[in-house]
Amino acid sequence: xxxxxxxxxxxxxxxxxxxxxxxxxxxxxxxxxxxxxxxxxxxxxxxxxxxxxxxxxxxxxxxxxxxxxxxxxxxxxxxxxxxxxxxxxxxxxxxxxxxxxxxxxxxxxxxxxxxxxxxxxxxxxxxxxxxxxxxxxxxxxxxxxxxxxxxxxxxxxxxxxxxxxxxxxxxxxxxxxxxxxxxxxxxxxxxxxxxxxxxxxxxxxxxxxxxxxxxxxxxxxxxxxxxxxxxxxxxxxxxxxxxxxxxxxxxxxxxxxxxxxxxxxxxxxxxxxxxxxxxxxxxxxxxxxxxxxxxxxxxxxxxxxxxxxxxxxxxxxxxxxxxxxxxxxxxxxxxxxxxxxxxxxxxxxxxxxxxxxxxxxxxxxxxxxxxxxxxxxxxxxxxxxxxxxxxxxxxxxxxxxxxxxxxxxxxxxxxxxxxxxxxxxxxxxxxxxxxxxxxxxxxxxxxxxxxxxxxxxxxxxxxxxxxxxxxxxxxxxxxxxxxxxxxxxxxxxxxxxxxxxxxxxxxxxxxxxxxxxxxxxxxxxxxxxxxxxxxxxxxxxxxxxxxxxxxxxxxxxxxxxxxxxxxxxxxxxxxxxxxxxxxxxxxxxxxxxxxxxxxxxxxxxxxx
Amino acid sequence: xxxxxxxxxxxxxxxxxxxxxxxxxxxxxxxxxxxxxxxxxxxxxxxxxxxxxxxxxxxxxxxxxxxxxxxxxxxxxxxxxxxxxxxxxxxxxxxxxxxxxxxxxxxxxxxxxxxxxxxxxxxxxxxxxxxxxxxxxxxxxxxxxxxxxxxxxxxxxxxxxxxxxxxxxxxxxxxxxxxxxxxxxxxxxxxxxxxxxxxxxxxxxxxxxxxxxxxxxxxxxxxxxxxxxxxxxxxxxxxxxxxxxxxxxxxxxxxxxxxxxxxxxxxxxxxxxxxxxxxxxxxxxxxxxxxxxxxxxxxxxxxxxxxxxxxxxxxxxxxxxxxxxxxx
Numbered sequence: 020x021x022x023x024x025x026x027x028x029x030x031x032x033x034x035x036x037x038x039x040x041x042x043x044x045x046x047x048x049x050x051x052x053x054x055x056x057x058x059x060x061x062x063x064x065x066x067x068x069x070x071x072x073x074x075x076x077x078x079x080x081x082x083x084x085x086x087x088x089x090x091x092x093x094x095x096x097x098x099x100x101x102x103x104x105x106x107x108x109x110x111x112x113x114x115x116x117x118x119x120x121x122x123x124x125x126x127x128x129x130x131x132x133x134x135x136x137x138x139x140x141x142x143x144x145x146x147x148x149x150x151x152x153x154x155x156x157x158x159x160x161x162x163x164x165x166x167x168x169x170x171x172x173x174x175x176x177x178x179x180x181x182x183x184x185x186x187x188x189x190x191x192x193x194x195x196x197x198x199x200x201x202x203x204x205x206x207x208x209x210x211x212x213x214x215x216x217x218x219x220x221x222x223x224x225x226x227x228x229x230x231x232x233x234x235x236x237x238x239x240x241x242x243x244x245x246x247x248x249x250x251x252x253x254x255x256x257x258x259x260x261x262x263x264x265x266x267x268x269x270x271x272x273x274x275x276x277x278x279x280x281x282x283x284x285x286x287x288x289x290x291x292x293x294x295x296x297x298x299x300x301x302x303x304x305x306x307x308x309x310x311x312x313x314x315x316x317x318x319x320x321x322x323x324x325x326x327x328x329x330x331x332x333x334x335x336x337x338x339x340x341x342x343x344x345x346x347x348x349x350x351x352x353x354x355x356x357x358x359x360x361x362x363x364x365x366x367x368x369x370x371x372x373x374x375x376x377x378x379x380x381x382x383x384x385x386x387x388x389x390x391x392x393x394x395x396x397x398x399x400x401x402x403x404x405x406x407x408x409x410x411x412x413x414x415x416x417x418x419x420x421x422x423x424x425x426x427x428x429x430x431x432x433x434x435x436x437x438x439x440x441x442x443x444x445x446x447x448x449x450x451x452x453x454x455x456x457x458x459x460x461x462x463x464x465x466x467x468x469x470x471x472x473x474x475x476x477x478x479x480x481x482x483x484x485x486x487x488x489x490x491x492x493x494x495x496x497x498x499x500x501x502x503x504x505x506x507x508x509x510x511x512x513x514x515x516x517x518x519x520x521x522x523x524x525x526x527x528x529x530x531x532x533x534x535x536x537x538x539x540x541x542x543x544x545x546x547x548x549x550x551x552x553x554x555x556x557x558x559x560x561x562x563x564x565x566x567x568x569x570x571x572x573x574x575x576x577x578x579x580x581x582x583x584x585x586x587x588x589x590x591x592x593x594x595x596x597x598x599x600x601x602x603x604x605x606x607x608x609x610x611x612x613x614x615x616x617x618x619x620x621x622x623x624x625x626x627x
Numbered sequence: 628x629x630x631x632x633x634x635x636x637x638x639x640x641x642x643x644x645x646x647x648x649x650x651x652x653x654x655x656x657x658x659x660x661x662x663x664x665x666x667x668x669x670x671x672x673x674x675x676x677x678x679x680x681x682x683x684x685x686x687x688x689x690x691x692x693x694x695x696x697x698x699x700x701x702x703x704x705x706x707x708x709x710x711x712x713x714x715x716x717x718x719x720x721x722x723x724x725x726x727x728x729x730x731x732x733x734x735x736x737x738x739x740x741x742x743x744x745x746x747x748x749x750x751x752x753x754x755x756x757x758x759x760x761x762x763x764x765x766x767x768x769x770x771x772x773x774x775x776x777x778x779x780x781x782x783x784x785x786x787x788x789x790x791x792x793x794x795x796x797x798x799x800x801x802x803x804x805x806x807x808x809x810x811x812x813x814x815x816x817x818x819x820x821x822x823x824x825x826x827x828x829x830x831x832x833x834x835x836x837x838x839x840x841x842x843x844x845x846x847x848x849x850x851x852x853x854x855x856x857x858x859x860x861x862x863x864x865x866x867x868x869x870x871x872x873x874x875x876x877x878x879x880x881x882x883x884x885x886x887x888x889x890x891x892x893x894x895x896x897x898x899x900x901x902x903x904x905x906x907x908x909x910x911x912x913x914x915x916x917x918x919x920x921x922x923x924x925x926x927x928x929x930x931x932x933x934x935x936x937x938x939x940x941x942x943x944x945x946x947x948x949x950x951x952x953x954x955x
Contacts, residue, residue, distance in 0.1 A: 606813075
């Protein structure tokens with residue numbers, strides 16, 4: 020969720036900058052640039068293997084079945100770089116010819132597995148738990164059948180199948196396909212199960228797609244990347260299986276060049292020192308299986324929906340920063356400030372700056388609202404203070420002083436001790452931040468006891484009082500509940516209550532009420548402000564709702580393109596905005612201003 | 628209202644749990660929408676408003692009740708009979724990004740309804756798509772873009788284009804602006820309104836944001852726990868809300884004007900669980916002005932005005948009673 024939010028922000032940022040879009044992800048060079056050096060090496064070997072499989076027998080120095088009785092078991096030498104086997108056949112020539120058999124069998128068998136497994140997987144996944152009994156039964160029945168098939172060890176099953184049908188390449192293909200199709204069925208089923216929950220699946224039904232239409236036309240294309248990764252891994256595994264079957268004599272039999280059979284015939288010479296006969300086919304087999312397995316990852320990387328390449332948009336330049344902000348950046352931080360941010364610049368790795376030198380001071384008990392258009396970097400600013408940024412965002416310059424320490428320079432361990440104890444980060448979707456396996460009560464008790472010396476019983480009683488204080492009745496019931504049982508508003512209030520046990524002097528909040536209903540939003544905000552007042556905590560609050568800023572903040576900073584373009588008391592900024600962006604934000608919010616009826620009647624406390 | 632486009636009567640949707648338990652998502656609601664009209668359906672999450680929209684498109688099967696749309700009862704149609712109806716009854720979803728298939732280009736997405744209906748010849752599709760995109764403010768350069776390459780605003784415009792390309796009579800707008808930034812929200816609401824005036828499409832606008840509903844709707848229905856508790860023309864309900872819940876929703880909205888005093892939050896707690904609803908006023912547990920009789924009886928819709936109804940026993944003097952409670 021939070022990662023998505025940051026992602027969203029960035030997407031906004033990029034598109035707001037009228038960037039010419041390069042569809043690099045669809046071009047070959049774009050794909051190539053996504054691969055590491057290792058990936059490229061593997062890709063090279065992979066292509067080499069395919070080429071050898073295709074033309075191997077024609078380029079081998081000797082015919083792969085040509086036996087020279089005078090040259091039996093010759094160690095590697097100039098004429099036979101990899102030696103010869105017990106029949107006097109050149110090992111290198113057989114090696115070059117052999118992958119054709121194994122890879123071809125593996126590819127055909129895997130294709131067959133996909134052809135059977137994938138459609139069945141779509142059906143099983145889409146109809147699992149369906150309303151209609153017949154469909155549910157098809158889905159259930161398929162899965163039980165799979166359980167039976169997969170209960171047998173793969174290799175034994177393949178051997179039995181070949182034993183029944185007789186040896187030979189065709190039967191090996193069927194056996195390998197049969198033991199592998201359940202892999203694809205299960206994979207696709209679980210993918211479809213997850214994908215069918217997506218909103219676009221419902222949208223597709225609403226448009227009039229049939230059930231199978233949704234499954235095959237909408238969901239399956241989104242499952243392909245995962246399937247293709249598995250295809251590559253399975254081909255590698257199928258090569259191994261084919262070689263294994265031939266090794267035990269149940270697969271391809273000599274004199275057809277085949278890796279398993281070659282290893283088998285060479286194995287007996289291993290012990291008497293003639294290592295080359297089995298060693299080289301063994302290494303090649305390992306290399307092929309490894310290459311296909313790694314190719315799975317590479318295919319996965321290439322199938323990812325492309326990210327646009329974004330040319331550098333702007334550079335950090337002094338003249339872009341508003342004079343007032345410049346003055347504040349240059350000024351030393353106020354001596355009694357809780358938090359003092361100086362020239363903070365954040366950039367996406369190799370990309371454009373997202374924050375471009377942000378500076379402000381926060382006094383004890385002060386609540387600073389951060390607003391801006393989508394993509395202005397408000398959420399990034401809040402997260403950057405406590406260094407809760409994704410891996411691809413880095414600080415390029417600036418400092419974040421908190422109680423004499425520069426948070427930007429602290430090591431991760433010291434920072435972790437501060438985060439959550441002295442600085443409380445409040446993010447949207449509180450539910451996802453609570454450990455789903457820990458009961459609400461246990462979590463609260465642990466936090467209370469971490470801070471106050473008291474017995475479990477006292478801590479429990481205190482937790483119950485805290486729940487009452489934040490408006491959650493029936494405390495015992497909710498203390499015994501798991502986080503998933505809470506509603507979003509409750510979870511956010513519990514997070515608040517827990518965090519405030521530590522009486523943090525600073526709260527940094529990023530849209531803490533996003534996704535909550537208006538009535539619940541009011542309750543959470545009222546509680547947050549009340550608790551802030553009690554403990555004297557200062558707060559930085561990023562939000563898109565100017566209404567929240569107007570009623571819950573003292574000061575407001577307007578961010579635009581990573582810069583603070585306007586900052587001042589809430590009244591000054593909202594009533595007499597100077598920057599165009601501020602005016603635009605107010606215009607957008609004003610349309611939603613409350614009509615007279617709601618405000619005429621009641622009036623009591625003002626929460627400021 | 629003469630000849631409404633869609634008439635919903637006594638709609639009930641229950642989700643059955645294990646044993647005799649069920650979730651009463653919709654507990655017998657009735658409403659109509661006229662041609663070219665917008666009905667706003669407001670309520671908190673858990674009020675059942677989204678389920679209403681999904682029942683209208685038969686994305687969930689209603690438990691009982693009738694939905695008459697252009698003469699036929701939607702609840703009785705088979706899947707096959709439903710298909711031709713889809714082009715006249717469309718939907719726009721809450722999360723614009725999630726409602727678009729990430730592997731389809733804008734063109735493929737907007738083309739799909741045409742391909743499924745096969746009413747227009749395929750060679751005219753591209754022209755229709757380009758024209759539709761233009762009407763939602765997207766140029767032809769968007770045709771080959773994927774959803775990840777669009778901003779949230781552009782994504783929702785594509786969602787709207789997809790819904791409107793078959794010239795539907797009714798579009799269910801399921802919280803189309805709730806995940807959007809306020810600046811974008813305004814754009815999309817404006818777009819929806821201008822599209823309505825040019826095509827006379829009717830909307831069922833589902834939202835938890837009463838201010839957005841006010842902007843777009845001709846009439847408003849307020850939903851709470853599967854019941855419609857108040858229904859009236861927008862101006863009437865905004866000027867004179869009679870149900871305490873409607874008032875609570877309005878007073879919870881935060882005005883961006885810092886000089887305006889914050890009204891007191893009238894309703895505490897959250898919407899209760901809808902499992903096995905009891906026979907009492909659904910709002911009882913949170914109502915600041917409840918009476919004992921509200922426990923015994925579900926208040927019927929009282930006629931406040933000719934088109935204004937409120938399901939509260941105290942509808943005659945809600946605002947005075949609430950003011951008293953608030954001053955205590």
